[in-house]
Amino acid sequence: MKYIIGVSAFYYESSVSLIEGDKFVEFLKEESFTRIKGTNVFPKLSLQFLKEKYNLTDNNVVACVFYEKPFLSWSRLTFFSMQKPFKRWKINSSQFKKIWAGGFLFSYFVKQIIPLKTNKILYSPHHVSHALTSTLYDNYKKTNGSDSKLIFVVDGVGDGETFSIFKMNKSNLSRIYVDLFPNSIGLFYSTVTDYLGFNINEGEFKVMGLSAYGKPVHKDFILENIINWKNNKIDINLSWFDFDKNPERSYSQKFLNYFGNTRSKSDLTNLLSVDFRKCADIASSFQFVLEYLLLEITKWAIYKTGIKNIYFSGGVSQNSLAMSKIANINEIQSFTVPPSPGDAGAALGAANFGYHVIYKQFVNSTPLFFSNNFKFPKTNIFLDYFESFDKLNNNIKKVAKLLLTGEIICIFDSGSETGPRSLGNRSLICDAKQTSVVETLNYKIKGRESYRPLAPVILKKHLKKYFNSDTKYEHNLLWMGLTVKAKKETILNFKSCVHIDGSSRVQVVLDQNLILYQLLQETTKLGNDILINTSFNFSDEPIVFDYMDCYVSMVKMQLKYLLYNEKLYLRK
């Protein structure tokens, strides 16, 4: 069997993917091994794991593909900062360090683990890697649209590019639009993330959640003075930002002068306070502008090409609220945003690029879960920490009953998910009807902010009963890629999983093999169609990867029930 490896590293969430023959068989994030969220070092442990599991050698690996062009990436930012070397001193300094620490050494790092011949090391353009990730999920689509695909890639910056639009026709890919650093919608949004006191790359979800509580009072000002789409180009006024000068702070003094000082830690604790309202209004304004720009650009590209089969990828595509607005554009026939549109998922696209280089065609499908990719620790002390709850074989029924009595259940079952969302195999679940239980799970156990609701999970057949949706984008709900509007009765009966703006990031379950499917079947029989599904991890930690992680997380969260490979256990 021949293998192609895809690697994403050195920016955010390093990861590795593997194609065996013509199928994706593995996708691993380095953070799963290191237990450090967002690990961005070379994914040595993941690659080592794959090497041992698949016996990877120079004989069976045909290509190992890095997700960007390191020199292009480095030179574009360096050349930009060198135009004003002393004003952009800090950026220059950080760029120079990358010469001996980043992607330039990719080949060296790979060969340390798998001694491959140099001609097997390939480099895929960053935005092409993202684009080729987004088309891997066609097998889940209901509507095929046309053969032609229009792919939008939007992120902070990658290979010096910030926004690209590609046209794909069978095995041909061409770019029809590109914007270069510093004209970045992604960095525009991460600036407000930074300003509002959240970590860039992780806090964008929080800004999005917060935006629903505010009014976009600054939208006109932002569009007039800070960023806009003019003459078919993104036009950004850099005097409001520092991301082009300082790697440690994104907003400028001018930004602070206009929007006020950064918030204090206590500002977001009281939803009725003036300070909370101020933050929510700013978040809402930036969210509005982001949506406005993306909508304008999407409509322009559809008009220009006539293609209505739309794909979105890149970090900004994780903004499910903005994606939902785009998906609802009337002209669009089919809309897809992959489960992992960020840099981690780009490892899949990089491998896909390598596949095309070797076999002159693309891989068009990938599983949502990758089987048996969790690592058992060397010692098996599982039963020292957990005891069997019930020796009878009716665990699913038992769990369904426990859920409806207000218990929270941890699930660890078979393969793990690709994206940042737990889709049932590494999940914490509870009954959506019991508001107090959901609130306990959300705020006390997981330590999430009070303005972020949890996500509901529902069988496909019940979707239309509770939510408004359209078949052209419904497949994205299999991996929580979009938000949909809840119906009135849902808002009344399931308050805990509906956001203040009436939206909900619902997960739809279709695959009968999933344990979540079996559980929902049981709870439906007992009178409840909706459960809550959130990732199985403690605040700011990666999703669990093996039973030891399960135990450690359960101790921290004080949870006692674990549904482990279809059997129910109690933590000792």
Place this chain on the structure above:
Amino acid sequence: MFKNIDVRKSTHEQKTRTFLDFSYAEFSSAIEMLQAAKLTNNKNLSKGFIDHSLDEFKHTSFFLKSLDTFLANEHYNNKYKFDTKFVYKLGFINSNYFLFTRYTLEEFSMFIAVNESQALKLFTKIKKLNFIKDIKDQVFLDKIISEEKEHLLLMKKSENFINEYNDLLKDEKKHVTLSTNFSKRNLTKFYYKFLNFKFLLINKLRHLFSKNKKINGLINYIISIIIIILIYPLKRYLNETEETEKVISFSNRKSKLML
């Protein structure tokens, strides 16, 4: 793992930095212990490492909570954000390996013993240096300004703080005793002393290398100046343009290029 942190620092910023560094140090220890638990073949050791890891996670939460209290009414500053990825950049965890894969079990235990005793010394010093009293003072100051109700609540919080802190010191003592005893049992007297000295020295050097902003800054400054001087004559050619429309090449030759 635990680095040498200067607890004599007394300005507000330095105290905040100390709480942040303690959080990183405890978090890093927790991660190293969890890795050790997963990698060892010995069931009892594995369980011991997990318990140790859980203690360290608990301590991380404690210091982060302290940091939150300390900064409750201040404006956000990026310098004080806790981001777990920074454990690499700050030198708490080596990006190339976890300690358990690098050292023998005896060396690893010795390393822990050295680090834990350093941590214990630091925490004890902090207690003596009235860091806690400072927080209490600040809490009192807030209480005077705010309502009586809030006053009582915060008072209770500061009492909890001291109790929790004493628990933490007990945990650290336990970790030092366990790892030191293990090392003494399994190492010759000379080797024990040698390792003790070696890890103390490594800690000091690591601290000097990754934490010392002056040295780092100076090296960066020199290298950056050299590169800028070399590239500066090309400045006029650096204003790069990119053709908007192009066909993406999947040729074998081009895909091997970094450019």
